Amino acid sequence: MKAAYNFGMKLIDGELGKSYIVESIDGGCMAKDRLWKLGVIPGVIVKIKRKAPLKGPFMLEVNGVDVVVGRGIALKINIRELE
Numbered sequence: 001m002k003a004a005y006n007f008g009m010k011l012i013d014g015e016l017g018k019s020y021i022v023e024s025i026d027g028g029c030m031a032k033d034r035l036w037k038l039g040v041i042p043g044v045i046v047k048i049k050r051k052a053p054l055k056g057p058f059m060l061e062v063n064g065v066d067v068v069v070g071r072g073i074a075l076k077i078n079i080r081e082l083e
Helices: 029-038
Strands: 019-025 045-051 058-062 065-069 077-081
Touching (some): 029 065
């Protein structure tokens, strides 16, 4: 039986085109502040729209708006799959 959601995933592990719920954000005040300004906060649903190759940035859809985060910031975002 498959679990309803997967705990312990980072945003960089997510699949292109799928939506996830932000569980928490690791990192310091600057990283959290930047993500809060972009609308990436715990409890929000994000959809991975694009993953740039060769360690490039991620394009996410957050509340209907496209935002771009670097791979280093994406490593700090803990997510879980939608049911």
